Every structure is written in C-alpha cells, then in structure tokens.
Amino acid sequence: MSVLAEVFREPTLAGVARELATLAAPLWLAALVGLLIGWAWRPRWAAAVVDVAGNNHHEPVAAAAAPATVADHFAIVPRAKPASVAPVTEEEELAVSTPDLMHLRRVVEEKDGGPAWTHMMDRTLQTFRYQAWKREPQNGPPQYRSSTIFEDASPDVVRDFFWDDDFRISNTWDDMLLEHDTLEECTKTGTMVVRWVRKFPFFCSDREYVIGRRIWASGKTYYCVTKSVPRPSVPRCSKPRRVDLYYSSWCIRPVESRNGDGAMTACEVLLFHHEDMGIPWSIAKLGVQQGMWGCVKRIEPGLRAYQTARASGEPISKCAAMAHANTKFVADELTASENNTEAGSTSNNAQAEKPKHWTGNLPKVFVIGSVVALACTFDKGLLTKALVFGTARRFAGPGRR
Secondary structure, three states: OHHHHHHOOOOOHHHHHHHHHHHHHHHHHHHHHHHHHHHHOOOHHHHHHHHHHHOOOOOOHHHHOHHHHHHHHOOOOOOOOOOOOOOHHHHOOOOOOHHHHHHHHHHHOOOOOOOOOEEEEEEEOOOEEEEEEEEOOOOOOOEEEEEEEEOOOOHHHHHHHHHOHHHHHHHOOOOOEEEEEEEEEEOOOOEEEEEEEEOOOOOOOOEEEEEEEEEEEEOOEEEEEEEEOOOOOOOOOOOOEEOOEEEEEEEEEEEOOOOOOOOOOEEEEEEEEEEEOOOOHHHHHHHHHHHHHHHHHHHHHHHHHHHHHHHOOOOOOHHHHHHOOOEEOOHHHHHHHHHHHHHHHHHHHHHHOOOOOHHHHHHHHHHHHHHHHHHHHHOOOHHHHHHHHHHHHHHHOOOOO
C-alpha cells in the first residue's frame, strides 16, 4: 500500500501510468513465464479440455490417444504379416488386428515385459476353480489377470457365451450391462465394433464403451481380444461418460479335468483386464477387491444356463454367430514371424539411437533460467522464492506428468 501511495503522489497522469507499468511488469512477466511452462508441459487432460472447447466436431484428444495409451501399458510390436493370417492391407483397416493377437499371446505366456503379477485370490467350488492376480504399472491403472477352469465345458460354447451380449442382458449374469449396439462388423474376419453402456454405483454416472473385438483360433484354443477404439462418428455425451481406456481379452483353451481320468473335458479362461473408469485408481482397486468374487460367482450359473439353452436347440444370437467367424492361424508360424519382426525392430532401434547434443536442452534451460531470474527479482520473500524454485525443480525433474 505504501508503494501504491508513492505512485499516486506523482504530479502527472503520465507519471502515474509509468510507475504502475513498472510495478506491474514483474507480474506480467510471471504470467508470461507461467503460460510458457503450462504450454510446454501441459498434461493430457488439459489438451483434451482445450480440444473439446474449441473443436466440438472432433474427437477429444483423450479418445484419440487411447490406443497409444494401451500400447504404453502393453508393448505392441509393429504390424507385420505373419503366416496364415489376413494380409496387412486388410489388417490395417480393421479395429482389431494382428499386433493385438501377438500382444495377447505374449501376455498369456508372461513375456510382455510388464511387472510381476501378485496373487490375490484362490477359490474352488465343485464345478469350477478361480484364481486372480494383479499388478500395478507406474503409468496406468491396475491390471488384473485371472484363471477360471470350468468342468464339463467346451471351448466353443464358452467362447460363444462371452461373446453373446444378448444373453448377457437376458440372463442378467452380467447385471452391469444395460444396453449394447453393433456399430461395425466384418463377417469375413469376425471383427466387430460395439457400443456398451454399463451401470455403475449410484455415486457414479453410467459408463459408455466403444469396443473393438475379434477372435483368433489355433486348433481349439481361442484368443479373444476386446479393447477400446476411437470412433469420432460416435458423439460423446455428459451421461453416460465415455471410457477411453479399456482392455479385456481372453485365452480360452481345453484343459484336463480334475477328475484325474486324463480327459480334456474342462475349459480354462485366462482373462486380462484393465480400464480407466475415470475414478481414482485407489478407489477402483478397493471396489475390485471387494466385489470380485461376487461377480465371478454369477458367471458359472450363467454358463450352465447357456449350455442348457444350446443343448435344447435354441438359435444363437447374431453376436454369438460372429464368434464363429474367427480367424485361423498356425501358432508356430506366427511365433516365428513375430520373432523375426522383433529382431528387425531391435536392429532398427539400435541404429536410430544417437547421443543427444546439449543444445537439445536449450528450451528447458531458457524456461528454468527465466523462472530463477524471476524468483530473484520479483520480491525478497522466502515464500515466493520457495514456490518458484520448487516449481522449477518439479518441471525439470524426470518424473513430471
């Protein structure tokens, strides 16, 4: 206030304006530096907000970045043409393609390079056994892996059961699914794009999913991939809220019955699942831990009802019929093709790596230097300097997000 009083004692209006400009200059400089820092290190959610506000006719950045986020959490090798799989030209036009199969196979074999799995649950009932694991990547929601072994169940029926959205709703074994629509389908490969609306607890709005899905078959083993896909043609609404990161895939295969007779009459379902539901991950983890077994127990009665309906000759739904249009492949040939692709990719990456020149850090040095200079000239208070220097350290550090 004393400084302002001195300013207004100037004899002329021009003098007052000049002194006010001099007083406000550090504030404008701080705002400019703040804008530079915010633009250089803006988080993904801020980019999405800007995009929604300025371009309502485009898909938000979060949706467009969803496939890249999935790739960050699960390393997917570049697309290649494996033997006995559809040509690359066709694959590139599909919502789910060969790299997704390669990735799922690596996860099944625990060769995807992710963190180690931690055991969560082991439950055994008369007709099935359930085990679950989880892991927590540094950047991404918790991931879950489960193994469910159903006695007296064939992989073909189990495959159709999980693909049949109509039966999910009519039987209510999946009581979270409220509605489903088929947006795209390829009858040759069985690839589909579907829209789901799932019910969430009362304190959350319902969630909307746009999912691409496809099945590959190697003998009696089925690899069923479902994941979120960006579709700008599907308009967003405030309710239900769109989920942009979703991955839920199965490996369904015959296994030996626990009866001990050596017969392969049981079926194992290996499930790999993670999603970003838009709620804190710690709360989501707690909800999964508390509700997992209750949800799993509903699956087995639903499967038995589905087996009974199929045995009685009831016609299958269109969703289940699409599960029959799966893509056949030879596992050994696909593995050999994947190994060759990975070897070529490693060689290219080794050639591309070059030492970085110190001039590449000039933008960061300029911004941090500006912040430091501002801290030294803006005012003499320790609080201001601590705040500005702390901000500089945060943005200069390797762990910014």
